[in-house]
Amino acid sequence: GAVVSQHPSRVICKSGTSVKIECRSLDFQATTMFWYRQFPKKSLMLMATSNEGSKATYEQGVEKDKFLINHASLTLSTLTVTSAHPEDSSFYICSAATWAGANVLTFGAGSRLTVL
Amino acid sequence: GENVEQHPSTLSVQEGDSAVIKCTYSDSASNYFPWYKQELGKRPQLIIDIRSNVGEKKDQRIAVTLNKTAKHFSLHITETQPEDSAVYFCANPTGGQNFVFGPGTRLSVLP
Numbered sequence: 001g002a003v004v005s006q007h008p009s010r011v012i013c014k015s016g017t018s019v020k021i022e023c024r025s026l027d028f029q030a031t032t033m034f035w036y037r038q039f040p041k042k043s044l045m046l047m048a049t050s051n052e053g054s055k056a057t058y059e060q061g062v063e064k065d066k067f068l069i070n071h072a073s074l075t076l077s078t079l080t081v082t083s084a085h086p087e088d089s090s091f092y093i094c095s096a097a098t099w100a101g102a103n104v105l106t107f108g109a110g111s112r113l114t115v116l
Numbered sequence: 117g118e119n120v121e122q123h124p125s126t127l128s129v130q131e132g133d134s135a136v137i138k139c140t141y142s143d144s145a146s147n148y149f150p151w152y153k154q155e156l157g158k159r160p161q162l163i164i165d166i167r168s169n170v171g172e173k174k175d176q177r178i179a180v181t182l183n184k185t186a187k188h189f190s191l192h193i194t195e196t197q198p199e200d201s202a203v204y205f206c207a208n209p210t211g212g213q214n215f216v217f218g219p220g221t222r223l224s225v226l227p
Contacts, residue, residue, distance in 0.1 A: 102209070104165070
């Protein structure tokens with residue numbers, strides 16, 4: 001089945017630094033990937049839709065200059081949290097869709113970001 | 117926009133009993149209905165899904181039933197085991213490739 005790899009799984013950084021999270025589709029090509037943020041005991045909140053070769057589509061309220069998304073190939077999307085602050089600490093998850101009569105989402109393992 | 121609700125928000129059952137979680141959605145054009153299981157700190161994993169052309173689908177102890185008229189679908193887990201303890205999310209496609217997720221149901225299976 002489809003496999004999505006996400007790295008790093010955990011990252012701790014100092015306030016003001018930038019952190020890059022990678023999301024790779026291992027055995028399929030993903031023209032579209034999604035980035036979510038999940039707060040403790042909460043649901044998945046879509047941040048942006050990442051489209052290969054074009055600009056990402058951000059959800060309302062998500063700062064595009066804060067959360068930079070790059071989808072330079074059919075198997076890799078990256079999320080960069082720029083000038084991170086403690087309030088950016090969260091669990092970030094990516095997903096990619098494969099077609100099986102309907103779009104089926106496969107998730108990465110998630111990245112827990114802690115900003116000190 | 118699309119609205120997805122789940123009930124109950126938390127559910128505790130004794131090991132061996134059944135658990136049912138209901139998901140209601142607002143988009144009548146939806147044709148795909150998945151359920152995801154997320155263990156603490158892990159990725160959501162698809163456990164069962166159903167297309168709109170069938171009313172029920174079963175996979176061992178897990179089943180999903182769909183009522184398109186009433187716009188809800190339910191997850192049924194029979195003979196619950198401690199490893200079934202997790203948060204369960206339903207989701208509904210938005211018309212593009214993305215999904216709107218329900219708020220989640222925390223299931224606890226008590227030994």
